Amino acid sequence: DAKTTQPPSMDCAEGRAANLPCNHSTISGNEYVYWYRQIHSQGPQYIIHGLKNNETNEMASLIITEDRKSSTLILPHATLRDTAVYYCIVRLSPMNSGYSTLTFGKGTMLLVSP
Amino acid sequence: GAVVSQHPSRVICKSGTSVKIECRSLDFQATTMFWYRQFPKQSLMLMATSNEGSKATYEQGVEKDKFLINHASLTLSTLTVTSAHPEDSSFYICSAQAGSTEAFFGQGTRLTVV
Numbered sequence: 109d110a111k112t113t114q115p116p117s118m119d120c121a122e123g124r125a126a127n128l129p130c131n132h133s134t135i136s137g138n139e140y141v142y143w144y145r146q147i148h149s150q151g152p153q154y155i156i157h158g159l160k161n162n163e164t165n166e167m168a169s170l171i172i173t174e175d176r177k178s179s180t181l182i183l184p185h186a187t188l189r190d191t192a193v194y195y196c197i198v199r200l201s202p203m204n205s206g207y208s209t210l211t212f213g214k215g216t217m218l219l220v221s222p
Numbered sequence: 223g224a225v226v227s228q229h230p231s232r233v234i235c236k237s238g239t240s241v242k243i244e245c246r247s248l249d250f251q252a253t254t255m256f257w258y259r260q261f262p263k264q265s266l267m268l269m270a271t272s273n274e275g276s277k278a279t280y281e282q283g284v285e286k287d288k289f290l291i292n293h294a295s296l297t298l299s300t301l302t303v304t305s306a307h308p309e310d311s312s313f314y315i316c317s318a319q320a321g322s323t324e325a326f327f328g329q330g331t332r333l334t335v336v
Binding site for chain 2: 146150152154157209210211212213214215
């Protein structure tokens with residue numbers, strides 16, 4: 109799986125948008141970009157994933173650059189409960205590979221403050 | 223999302239004893255389950271991957287005789303830490319996947335060996 113680079117930490121004010129960047133310059137054509145988050149002392153939670161088109165769900169939006177070498181996870185209105193470590197992972201889709209393990213990097217610690 | 227339940231959430235055991243951690247997929251049949259370990263201030267590290275009815279595949283450096291994994295049914299996988307020692311104290315997390323769907327994580331088990 110391709111490696112990703114994320115800033116170690118970010119701050120965001122409650123109610124504002126949180127934009128978390130991720131670089132994945134070695135991503136291959138059949139690898140997806142996945143985002144998970146881990147709130148302290150809990151298991152990771154799936155957020156969103158995409159291949160090349162921008163994606164949006166009830167939790168977040170995912171913006172992938174045209175060359176697919178980087179992406180941004182957007183939490184439109186951050187709340188205190190969004191404080192967590194956010195992991196950007198590139199991997200093959202389970203639909204293509206049966207199953208594909210997730211390799212976690214160090215992620216970005218997002219701190220949402222009042 | 224799908225629900226994956228781990229039990230117990232916390233366990234303290236004496237050095238030399240064995241501890242069993244259960245991982246259940248509550249609303250789907252998990253063809254593949256993954257076990258991770260996370261030390262303080264570090265990221266998740268994959269320990270092993272198991273498919274229902276077959277032997278688990280362990281990552282390099284993980285002792286298969288020490289970390290026994292059983293995936294006897296499509297809804298249950300167990301991890302047994304045998305002859306636990308203080309250095310085995312960690313946060314153990316399972317995830318489950320049904321065929322080509324995404325992986326969902328349990329809430330984790332905090333193991334403390336005294």
